[in-house]
Amino acid sequence: xxxxxxxxxxxxxxxxxxxxxxxxxxxxxxxxxxxxxxxxxxxxxxxxxxxxxxxxxxxxxxxxxxxxxxxxxxxxxxxxxxxxxxxxxxxxxxxxxxxxxxxxxxxxxxxxxxxxxxxxxxxxxxxxxxxxxxxxxxxxxxxxxxxxxxxxxxxxxxxxxxxxxxxxxxxxxxxxxxxxxxxxxxxxxxxxxxxxxxxxxxxxxxxxxxxxxxxxxxxxxxxxxxxxxxxxxxxxxxxxxxxxxxxxxxxxxxx
Ligand code: MLT
Numbered sequence: 681x682x683x684x685x686x687x688x689x690x691x692x693x694x695x696x697x698x699x700x701x702x703x704x705x706x707x708x709x710x711x712x713x714x715x716x717x718x719x720x721x722x723x724x725x726x727x728x729x730x731x732x733x734x735x736x737x738x739x740x741x742x743x744x745x746x747x748x749x750x751x752x753x754x755x756x757x758x759x760x761x762x763x764x765x766x767x768x769x770x771x772x773x774x775x776x777x778x779x780x781x782x783x784x785x786x787x788x789x790x791x792x793x794x795x796x797x798x799x800x801x802x803x804x805x806x807x808x809x810x811x812x813x814x815x816x817x818x819x820x821x822x823x824x825x826x827x828x829x830x831x832x833x834x835x836x837x838x839x840x841x842x843x844x845x846x847x848x849x850x851x852x853x854x855x856x857x858x859x860x861x862x863x864x865x866x867x868x869x870x871x872x873x874x875x876x877x878x879x880x881x882x883x884x885x886x887x888x889x890x891x892x893x894x895x896x897x898x899x900x901x902x903x904x905x906x907x908x909x910x911x912x913x914x915x916x917x918x919x920x921x922x923x924x925x926x927x928x929x930x931x932x933x934x935x
Contacts, residue, residue, distance in 0.1 A: 686749050687734035688727040690757070692719030696786055698763040698932060699725045699750060701770030703792070703829075703915060704861065705822055705846045705854050707733025710767075713921035714928060722932060725762070727753060729773065731853025739856035743769075743864050747776035754784060765789025765928060767917060768889065769857065775867035778874050788878040788901075789931050791924075792914050794889045795867040795897050806862035810855050818854055822846035831885040831913030838918050871900035877934035881907040881927050883916030903934075 689708060698718060700711040708726040715724045729746050731739030740746045750773065754762060763786050766774035771793020778785050798806065812820050822843060829842060878901045882894035891908055898904035907927040912919035 685730055685735060685738040686727045686753055688725055688753060689715065690723070690725050691715055692721070692723045695722030696761075696763060696932065697723040697725055697757075697759050698765060698789075698928070699727070699754075701727070701750070701764065701766030701773050702729060702732070703768040703770055704857055705732075705818070705825065705849050706842065706915075707735075707845060707849070709733070709845050710842075710915070710918060714917055714925050717925045718928060718932070721929070725753070725757070725759075729770070729857075731856050732849055736850040736853050739853045740860060741856060742860050743772050743776045744780060746773045746860070747780055750777055751781045751784060760784065761786040763787040763789065763932060765791060765931070766793065767791040768793050768914065769861060771889075772861060772864050772867075775870075776864075779867070779870055782874075785874075785876050787876050787931055787934060788874060789881060789928060790878065790894075790897060791881040792883055792886050792889050792894075792916055793897075794893055795871060795900075796893070797864055797866045798862055803862045806858045810858050813851050813855050813858075818849055818851050819847050821854060828887045829914050831883065831911070831919060833885075833911060834913065834919050838915075842915060842918065868900070871897060871904075872902065875902045877931065878904045879907050879927060879931040879934075880904055881909065881916065881924065883909050883912030883914060883919065885912060886914045886916065888914045 880898040898906040
C-alpha cells in the first residue's frame with residue numbers, strides 16, 4: 681500500500697495495532713516472521729521508513745521526520761494510539777515518536793537500540809560510511825556492517841537474507857539515514873517521562889547496543905521490562921524469531 685511518502689504492509693485485523701520499525705540498512709521485510717505470527721492476534725503495520733525499500737524515493741533528513749511520517753501514517757489509517765516497536769534505527773525513531781507524539785503511544789518496544797547519541801568517534805564512523813557509499817556503493821557498507829549485525833552463531837541463511845535486503849537499498853536513502861542517525865538527539869533524559877508499558881528487548885550477544893545499555897534504559901523507564909534473547913546478536917528478531925516474537929506478544933498483553 682502507498683502512503684504519501686511511505687510504503688507499508690497492514691496485516692491482521694482486530695486488537696491493538698502494533699507498528700514495527702526496521703533497522704538500518706534494511707527495510708520492513710526484516711519483520712516478516714513477527715508480522716506473520718502477531719497478525720494472528722492483532723493488527724500489524726510495517727512501513728518501509730523514508731529512503732528505504734519501497735519508500736526509497738523519499739528519504740528523510742532526520743529521525744524526527746521519520747517519526748512524523750509514522751504519525752501521519754496512523755492518521756491516514758484512522759488509528760489514534762498504537763504500540764510502537766523499533767529495532768536499532770527503528771528504536772531511535774520510536775524514541776523520536778515518543779517525544780513528539782506521546783499521546784499516541786500505547787506501549788513501547790525498544791529493541792537492540794540505544795538512548796544515547798553518537799559519540800565523536802561514532803559520528804566520524806557515520807561520515808566514513810557516507811563516504812564509502814559514495815565511493816563504492818551500498819554493498820560496501822553492508823559488508824562493513826555485517827560482522828556487527830549478527831552473532832557468530834547466525835545461520836548462513838540469516839546472513840544471506842540480511843545481505844540481500846541490505847544490498848537492495850538505494851544509496852541516497854542510506855546516506856540520508858546515516859546523517860540522521862549521526863545527528864540524533866539524546867533520548868536518555870526523557871526516559872523517565874515515558875510512562876507506558878515498555879519492553880527493552882536485546883540480543884545477549886548484541887555488539888552494537890549491548891545488554892548493559894538495554895538494562896540501563898529499562899531501569900530508567902517507569903514501566904520498563906528487560907527481555908534478553910539468548911543466542912542472538914544485534915538483529916535479534918532475525919536470529920531468534922520465535923523468542924523475539926514471544927517477547928513482543930508479552931508486551932502486547934501489558935496494560
Ligand atoms: C541499525 O541496526 O539500525 C544500526 O546498526 C544502528 C546504528 O548504526 O546505530
